[in-house]
Amino acid sequence: MDIELIRRLSIPAETKVVLCVLDGLGGLPGPRGRTELEEADTLHLDRMAEDASLGQTLPVGYGITPGSGPGHMALFGYDPLAYEVGRGALEATGIDFPLGPNDLAARGNLCTVDAEGRITDRRAGRVATDVTAELCERLSTIALPGVEVFVLPVREHRFVLVLRGEGLSDALTETDPQREGVPPLPAEATVPEAQRTADLVNEFVRQARALLADREQANHLMLRGWSTRPALPQLPELWKLRAAAVAVYPMYRGLARLVGMEILDAGDSLQTQMAAVEQCWDEYDFFFIHYKYADTGGEDGDFHRKRQAIADFDDHVPDVLKLKPNVVVVTGDHSTPSSMAAHSWHPVPLMIWGDHVRPDHVFRFSETECARGGLGTMPAKEVLPLAFAHARRLTKYGA
Amino acid sequence: MDIELIRRLSIPAETKVVLCVLDGLGGLPGPRGRTELEEADTLHLDRMAEDASLGQTLPVGYGITPGSGPGHMALFGYDPLAYEVGRGALEATGIDFPLGPNDLAARGNLCTVDAEGRITDRRAGRVATDVTAELCERLSTIALPGVEVFVLPVREHRFVLVLRGEGLSDALTETDPQREGVPPLPAEATVPEAQRTADLVNEFVRQARALLADREQANHLMLRGWSTRPALPQLPELWKLRAAAVAVYPMYRGLARLVGMEILDAGDSLQTQMAAVEQCWDEYDFFFIHYKYADTGGEDGDFHRKRQAIADFDDHVPDVLKLKPNVVVVTGDHSTPSSMAAHSWHPVPLMIWGDHVRPDHVFRFSETECARGGLGTMPAKEVLPLAFAHARRLTKYGA
Numbered sequence: 007m008d009i010e011l012i013r014r015l016s017i018p019a020e021t022k023v024v025l026c027v028l029d030g031l032g033g034l035p036g037p038r039g040r041t042e043l044e045e046a047d048t049l050h051l052d053r054m055a056e057d058a059s060l061g062q063t064l065p066v067g068y069g070i071t072p073g074s075g076p077g078h079m080a081l082f083g084y085d086p087l088a089y090e091v092g093r094g095a096l097e098a099t100g101i102d103f104p105l106g107p108n109d110l111a112a113r114g115n116l117c118t119v120d121a122e123g124r125i126t127d128r129r130a131g132r133v134a135t136d137v138t139a140e141l142c143e144r145l146s147t148i149a150l151p152g153v154e155v156f157v158l159p160v161r162e163h164r165f166v167l168v169l170r171g172e173g174l175s176d177a178l179t180e181t182d183p184q185r186e187g188v189p190p191l192p193a194e195a196t197v198p199e200a201q202r203t204a205d206l207v208n209e210f211v212r213q214a215r216a217l218l219a220d221r222e223q224a225n226h227l228m229l230r231g232w233s234t235r236p237a238l239p240q241l242p243e244l245w246k247l248r249a250a251a252v253a254v255y256p257m258y259r260g261l262a263r264l265v266g267m268e269i270l271d272a273g274d275s276l277q278t279q280m281a282a283v284e285q286c287w288d289e290y291d292f293f294f295i296h297y298k299y300a301d302t303g304g305e306d307g308d309f310h311r312k313r314q315a316i317a318d319f320d321d322h323v324p325d326v327l328k329l330k331p332n333v334v335v336v337t338g339d340h341s342t343p344s345s346m347a348a349h350s351w352h353p354v355p356l357m358i359w360g361d362h363v364r365p366d367h368v369f370r371f372s373e374t375e376c377a378r379g380g381l382g383t384m385p386a387k388e389v390l391p392l393a394f395a396h397a398r399r400l401t402k403y404g405a
Numbered sequence: 406m407d408i409e410l411i412r413r414l415s416i417p418a419e420t421k422v423v424l425c426v427l428d429g430l431g432g433l434p435g436p437r438g439r440t441e442l443e444e445a446d447t448l449h450l451d452r453m454a455e456d457a458s459l460g461q462t463l464p465v466g467y468g469i470t471p472g473s474g475p476g477h478m479a480l481f482g483y484d485p486l487a488y489e490v491g492r493g494a495l496e497a498t499g500i501d502f503p504l505g506p507n508d509l510a511a512r513g514n515l516c517t518v519d520a521e522g523r524i525t526d527r528r529a530g531r532v533a534t535d536v537t538a539e540l541c542e543r544l545s546t547i548a549l550p551g552v553e554v555f556v557l558p559v560r561e562h563r564f565v566l567v568l569r570g571e572g573l574s575d576a577l578t579e580t581d582p583q584r585e586g587v588p589p590l591p592a593e594a595t596v597p598e599a600q601r602t603a604d605l606v607n608e609f610v611r612q613a614r615a616l617l618a619d620r621e622q623a624n625h626l627m628l629r630g631w632s633t634r635p636a637l638p639q640l641p642e643l644w645k646l647r648a649a650a651v652a653v654y655p656m657y658r659g660l661a662r663l664v665g666m667e668i669l670d671a672g673d674s675l676q677t678q679m680a681a682v683e684q685c686w687d688e689y690d691f692f693f694i695h696y697k698y699a700d701t702g703g704e705d706g707d708f709h710r711k712r713q714a715i716a717d718f719d720d721h722v723p724d725v726l727k728l729k730p731n732v733v734v735v736t737g738d739h740s741t742p743s744s745m746a747a748h749s750w751h752p753v754p755l756m757i758w759g760d761h762v763r764p765d766h767v768f769r770f771s772e773t774e775c776a777r778g779g780l781g782t783m784p785a786k787e788v789l790p791l792a793f794a795h796a797r798r799l800t801k802y803g804a
Contacts, residue, residue, distance in 0.1 A: 067406050068787035069794030073803035096804050351794040352763050377765050383781035
């Protein structure tokens with residue numbers, strides 16, 4: 007649904023909607039001809055499926071393998087092709103850095119250069135995270151005119167640079183030459199308005215190089231993925247409700263924060279996540295529950311771990327249902343078949359359960375069954391509008 | 406998928422994709438309640454279907470009956486509503502004329518006029534093709550300032566005119582008045598920049614009339630469907646691969662050529678087509694195999710001939726599979742139900758077979774089964790992106 011149409015039709019209501027995202031949920035058949043989800047013990051999900059509408063989502067489009075950013079943007083109701091979260095912004099988001107409207111973020115790599123300044127190792131020997139943390143502190147002392155500077159460690163040689171100030175532009179080239187044997191490139195403005203930003207970045211790099219010059223390894227850096235905070239319509243305002251997120255991994259908290267959800271202290275397990283939802287049940291109308299471990303097992307090519315992760319989620323389904331939500335959505339942000347050990351383009355199982363649901367002839371929550379479900383194959387960005395419709399949070403279009 | 410997104414996400418890979426187009430594949434039930442495809446003996450296609458993802462395509466849109474041009478543009482991955490191949494260009498393409506970027510093509514009809522120049526027969530009594538060929542040779546002697554003139558026979562009274570030169574425009578009215586009893590119309594420029602082209606065309610018509618004046622029948626001509634070569638992004642460049650077409654009919658070779666495929670010498674039967682694919686297997690990443698006779702039977706309203714044509718194709722399926730392609734697509738460019746003896750708007754059966762395919766609960770390749778397949782009903786223009794995703798030729802969108 008178009009954002010402006012949502013804004014026009016959305017109305018407040020006394021209903022609760024829960025969106026459960028099993029990251030990387032969709033799979034492919036394993037050795038016994040059934041997928042991870044199909045082999046998992048999912049008693050509670052299957053019981054819900056008996057009364058639910060089932061279908062499958064296309065996260066971005068036919069044949070398109072989504073990253074986590076676009077996968078979640080779609081589930082939050084935004085066209086992931088229209089609202090693109092830049093790599094720098096996503097990386098900042100992924101370490102819980104609250105990006106502001108005047109922030110410009112980049113992904114940084116520490117690298118090693120020789121005496122002539124030529125890159126000899128683009129990853130600085132994958133330097134330890136705590137060394138990177140120490141160097142980031144050193145780099146945070148750099149002062150630039152008119153902007154604040156944040157340098158934050160991510161993992162190994164990776165860090166995030168954020169410049170905060172008026173009028174910064176992301177129309178810059180990357181300083182990473184993508185190969186060794188040459189020096190890092192200067193940042194260049196790709197539009198005239200970005201010249202001041204380019205100058206600031208190059209001054210940052212000059213000072214950084216001086217600060218790191220005493221080191222043999224990790225004595226220089228490269229910057230790429232320039233991006234500002236994406237201008238996303240805020241979900242609570244768009245839908246006229248209070249929205250909360252419970253996520254163990256910072257990336258997903260960050261994505262929820264970008265669309266205006268409040269972040270609950272969710273601990274580090276499904277148990278603590280569910281407890282947080284229960285505790286704040288009266289304070290919000292919409293809860294986004296993110297569960298990472300289906301994806302982790304898939305990414306690692308571990309069929310059984312993915313299957314078990316899904317079964318573990320199933321154990322906590324009653325924790326949601328006992329709160330008497332009006333509508334529960336269960337789906338994934340993309341597929342991660344363990345046979346591919348990667349994200350994939352395959353459609354994702356979808357279930358909408360609760361008030362005013364039209365049941366179909368499909369009674370199990372699985373890839374094969376969802377492909378025959380009453381909801382058909384639908385764009386992921388339409389899932390939230392559909393869920394909110396079931397929660398009577400969308401009024402009639404036209405007289 | 407948007408063309409620019411394809412350009413951005415496509416990557417080279419060591420995989421082979423085969424697109425089999427059974428022209429006019431989709432049908433409607435015959436006297437025994439089953440379609441041509443359902444009654445055909447399709448042992449090999451059905452065996453593939455057991456492991457495949459099935460669905461159906463919408464070639465252009467709901468209710469829209471496609472011509473061969475849009476039907477194929479969609480299967481080549483182009484939005485047929487955005488990339489229209491003009492009738493003159495299609496007709497030139499259909500006789501294997503290699504249209505260049507400076508070419509302006511029109512469909513021509515020989516017609517018969519009376520002593521006052523009024524049309525008495527718009528089709529010149531469907532004059533024999535070899536007479537038309539002879540007259541085209543005569544008309545090819547016409548000289549115009551600054552342009553080359555090509556006049557080529559098609560069939561019966563139909564021919565193609567191509568003018569080749571800088572700055573020609575297709576913004577012209579047609580000279581065919583669409584009725585008898587009046588003279589052919591002059592070509593008129595519909596924008597000022599087309600005036601020179603209109604003058605050239607009218608001069609061509611004047612000279613042509615003089616050259617044909619000695620004849621009783623086919624003593625004049627009419628021109629319509631002005632079109633230049635459409636500016637189509639070229640498939641090999643877009644997808645970063647080598648693409649080849651094997652087609653017995655010139656129209657389909659021409660359409661493949663318009664999108665940049667190389668045309669293999671494919672002989673005049675499925676046997677010679679398959680031999681050509683096998684011979685060139687190592688030289689290309691993508692093969693388009695066009696099979697005409699399902700459509701021919703349908704167009705002629707001959708249920709049994711269409712059924713038999715489909716069964717004949719099925720016999721050659723092992724010739725494709727023995728080459729060990731990574732992905733095979735089997736579909737049609739549109740439906741041609743023999744009960745309608747014409748193209749129709751009905752969705753077309755679709756099968757995607759090969760690597761990373763998610764099988765569904767559907768085990769036969771037929772209209773009824775494909776309508777329940779795991780791929781759902783999808784736009785035909787998304788088929789190629791989906792096939793190339795399965796062949797790992799699309800990288801991830803977003804981080």
